[in-house]
Amino acid sequence: MLGALVKSIFGSSNERYVKSLDKVVAQINAFEPTFEAYSDEQLAAQTPRLRELIAGGATLDQILPEAFATVREASKRVFGMRHFDVQLIGGIVLHRGEIAEMRTGEGKTLVATTATYLNALEGKGVHVVTVNDYLARRDAEQMGRLHGFLGLTVGVIVPNLNEFERREAYAADITYGTNNEFGFDYLRDNMKHERSQMVQRPFNFAIVDEVDSILIDEARTPLIISGPTDDKSELYVQVDAIVKQLLPEDYEADEKTKNISLTEDGVEKAERMLEAAGLLEGSNLYDVENTQVVHHLDQALKAVVMFKRDTDYIVKDGKVVIIDEFTGRMMDGRRWSNGLHQAVEAKEGVRIEPENQTLASITFQNYFRMYPKLSGMTGTAATEAAEFYDIYKMNVVTIPTNVPVMRVDEEDEFYKNTLDKFAAIAKLIREKNEIGQPVLVGTVSIEKSELLSDFLNKEGVKHSVLNARFHEMEAHIVAQAGSLGAVTIATNMAGRGTDIQLGGNVEFRVEDELRDVPEGPERDEAIARIKAEVAEQKRLVLAAGGLCVIGTERHESRRIDNQLRGRSGRQGDPGLSKFYLCLEDDLLRIFGPDTLFAKMMNSNLADGEAIGSKWLSKAIETAQKKVEARNYEVRKQVVEYDDVMNDQRKVIYEQRADIMDAEAVDDVVVDMRHDTINALVADACPQGSYPEHWNVQGLKERVLETLNLDIPLEAWIEEDGIDSEDVEQRITELADARMAEKMAQDDPAIWRQVEKSILLDRLDHYWKEHLATLDALRQVVFLRAYAQKQPINEYKQEAFSLFERMLDSIREDVTRIIAVSELRMPEPAQLPELPDFLTGHIDPFTGLDDSQDGDGSSLRPELFGTLAGSPQGTTASAPGADAESNPWADLAISRNAPCPCGSGNKYKHCHGALV
Structure with missing residues (x-):
């Protein structure tokens, strides 16, 4: 009661905040008579003048009135449109890293020009994020006329640009593009092997148009870059035929969550049909051998029962195209994950595209939180104000309309x-x-x-x-x-x-x-x-x-x-x-x-x-609030799980950046070798144990395999009576001497390049495997709740343990490959390009509303190809393949040494097999 009285006298906190900005608007308006008298050249000269002020120590807030007045006058000359005072208020709100809620038709696109111009004066780049390519192109073209008049450069990021065009667009003062394109470029940049190949600059300031659509509606589905796996199209067709024979009483469907499960009778019926089709090992569907079949059965059930043609997707030109549930648009090139899209393709009888494996991923929440300053604008944000603050620390400010709203909203x-x-x-x-x-x-x-x-x-x-x-x-x-x-x-x-x-x-x-x-x-x-x-x-x-x-x-x-x-x-x-x-x-x-x-x-x-009925309308609103709350919890859960991966992602990406920027990584390689030797000895010769309890033969085999050294361990024990620390020291000295001798035979500059290439490649290879493991862990960790454990805490602990194990594997693999490899450089190596990647936007829990748009650009050419069992985004080469598909063809590897691909076979029986 008291709050209502205070509000009626002093206005709401939003109204008081907006009113406080009137002083700044008055300062902006005070420049108008002066700027009206300027010639076009004098007005354009404001840009270098304001940049000089910034270079001299002036803050953006100090030059804001003059900068905003400059944009307003330029807009009058370029478009014949003068910013209203409420539009200036919207621009101030955007500059301050808040969300401007402005009604439809209030000119949000023009509002953004004031904040983009002001922040672009620093020269660090401003990103304007739109919901589709059409709007990105339109806004870049139209608003680019205004910014160009004032001497600023404008770029636009849309699909199918080559890397040079992307780099040029990001180098512009102001860059327009879609949320997907910005996010995918970030992921692709962090898969490259040289800093010069990266297209984005360090993040500075972003304005998100339709901020509720991008940061709320689409935030449930992370961006994913993936590469193809084995073709299983025949299995999808077979399982689809079986599912179509099931009756409604054979399964229980929950439309609310789009989940579906077989009843007890349904399981038995499915088992008999799968058995008859030869797809079941044994007679029990839930035996561990049938895990893959169960997965395919679940996805086929969802596809046939829960996903409706012309509602969730349409079939166009022989392809299943997802329909965005929020905008009703076709999402060309996007695909559901976890085999769901393939199941829908089997249902519709169209060509089944192969599944894909995650190579890199990030949620929109964690992507946009990397910007030091983030703001947004939309016509509708107040209902999600709490979420915007909780997740992004952004306040929602409702900007009054220029003239009163006359629309009648009937019951x-x-x-x-x-x-x-x-x-x-x-x-x-x-x-x-x-x-x-x-x-x-x-x-x-x-x-x-x-x-x-x-x-x-x-x-x-x-x-x-x-x-x-x-x-x-x-x-x-x-x-x-x-x-x-x-x-x-x-x-x-x-x-x-x-x-x-x-x-x-x-x-x-x-x-x-x-x-x-x-x-x-x-x-x-x-x-x-x-x-x-x-x-x-x-x-x-x-x-x-x-x-x-x-x-x-x-x-x-x-x-x-x-x-x-x-x-x-x-x-x-x-x-x-x-x-x-x-x-x-x-x-x-x-x-x-x-x-x-x-x-x-x-x-x-x-x-x-x-x-x-007002009562019915109230009940509807209550139902909507329930759904909004449920959706918020889902998005919050996505953030919680991705935050775990985000910490690890930062470590990996920072490590990659350090490696790319370093002249040489020999100190890193040496540390990895020493850590690997320490781990090998600790495993075979536990500290404080007697030599008779050591795994002497196992240690010798591991040292030969990993370091290419045949150590006389038995002689050391018999003659010298050494302990485990002495063993570690001797192996370290031998390994260091062997590597020094090997490197002395060749050009040190070439070895530095080889070490960087191997180090980055192994980092990428194991990070990709780690992402797949985390995906699988996230799918099953919820079962821990039955044991009265918090799934998110279990996920954090296991993810940390898996990350440490991944780092150990990287250290050992890098050490092994460098130890068994020898340079042979008859002629400059041809630098192969990686294949185009598939990009996707995928729900990590259900596989819903996800995508893969085939806009991947060709990525890094790298020295000696991909030194891994399988180049990124492709399946492994068959043994005996020609030198072109053998990434170690230019390295003189002993034919009896283990193959560097990690298969466990000798080189001569794997990638070194004679044709």
Whole structure:
């Protein structure tokens, strides 16, 4: 009660904070008369002048008013648009590393120019992160005109750029790109072997557009770079055929989590069918020998029962293409993980692409937290303010609109079933269409879009359908959704990024209608005609009530509903929004209080009848809050688990950077050799034990295998009576002498390169294996909960133990390869390129909503190829392969020495086999 009274007198904390920024806005406005009198050249000269101030010790906050005023004046000259005071406030919020929540149509893209310009003056680079390639290109091109006017360079990162183009784009003052491209470039950079091959600069400042979509909706699914494994397509087809014979009573499905499991009878039925198909070892499905079959069976069950065509994915050009559940867009090139995508391909009878193995991964949370300063902007962030602060330490600031919002938000209407609901929606659309009022309808799936389209066809209403099937036309359809009498059906409006202007969009009409008309009087005349038509249409649309927004059901996230609503009523325009719901909606059916809804609505409603109730609306909001809370917990869990890997990732990536930057790594190699000898001796000759208890033969074999030394250990024991410390010292002296002798025979510079190449390659090889092990551990660690143990604590302990074991393996393997290798350099080695990698965006717990977009760029050429059993991203070469596929062809390795690939075979029986 007291809080409400204080708020009514002094305003909320958000309102007080926004009001405090009025002083800074007044300082910015004070520069306007001066800058208006400047010539274009004088205004552009502000950039070098402000950079000199920074070089002289001035802080960004000190030059902010002058920098913002410079951008505002440049915008007036380049675009004919003057930043409103509330847009300047939004820019200040972005500069301070906070989230600016601004309504749709308030000009967020223009707002960002002030903060990007100010921060770019330091010369450390600014990243502007968008949700798709179209927006990255559009914003870079449009806002690039403004920044270019002021003398700043602008780059854009999109798929299929080569490494030179990427490096050039990152070197620009301001770089636009998608969250995926920035993240994948970071991972790819940390797989390269020379600093000069890396494309990104050190992180400085990022502004994330549609920040809720990128840092909340997509944050559950980490970015993953992977390489192919063995082909198992036949197994997927066989298991798919078996699953399709199961009946609903053979399994239990949970739509909420998209999990599915066989019943006891279902297990027995599946066992008999698998046995008949020859896929089962023994008669028990859950024997350890059948682990792989169980995995395939689970994924096939999910694919057949839980994943719906035209909702979760579509089949296009013989390929299964994932549909983004938040935006309704096709996610071309993206793939589900853990064999789920292959199972869906088998279900649909299309070509099955091979599975892939993780080579590098990172979550969006940990990627974006690497930026020293991070900010964002969106129309809807307040509902997730707590999560933004908990995970990213970013405050959400709600910026007031430039003019008051005039949109009317009507109460929800409830119907008994989907057909009644859609009939009512179609009727309302026809009524609005008859008076010329434009209508935008938001649906949750392609299937629902097409169902509504059928209803509108029956009503005789002309309309456009915007969903994943027509992705290329997306921006053009959305841009004209405010035209007189336009009816647009859209599958989720999250992050569409195109402004809906009443009367239509002049820019898009010019692009569509005058594409082939050359510059000249004819084109100018046509543009003037289009402008006049749009102005007249706007007058008529305003008279009809502005844009009418209809939601066909509530989304499980309130933000998505708010984004749809926010499409209407931009910049003080009139508008209307309304949601229609029914008992068959997913939110009500899965998360709502079923019995209360069902009893009340089934007993009180006749067919086709609707009710509106604040109690029902409140229940819906409660259900949405439950889902949001559950989703937050899932994302938080992803962060907790990735934080464990993140600590290890930092160690590995920092180690790689140190190796790449070092002139020589001989000191590292020597330390590794000494540590390996220490471990070998400690294992065979425990300290304090007697020589008769030592594993003499085992130690000799290990020393020969690892150090290429045949030590007279028995003679040392008999003649000298040495202890374990003496054994370690003698082996160390022998190994050091042998390596010194070997290196003295060749050019030291070449050996330095060889050592760096081997060291980086082994680091990458074992890191890749470690990631696969951690993936497997994460899948099973939850079972520890049955033993009253915290899975996350168990994961931390085991991951640390596995990491230490990985470091031991790296030390031993590097020592072994260098010890058994000898240089032979008849001619300069041809430097092979690694194959293109697959990149993905994958849920680590369920495999849902993940991806692999085939935009990998060719990576490092490296000395002597990949000194591993299998080059990154490929399967191992068969023994007896030619020198081109043998990475040790240029190294003089004894034919009886162990093969450097780690297979355990002698070199002559492995990669050194004669053809």
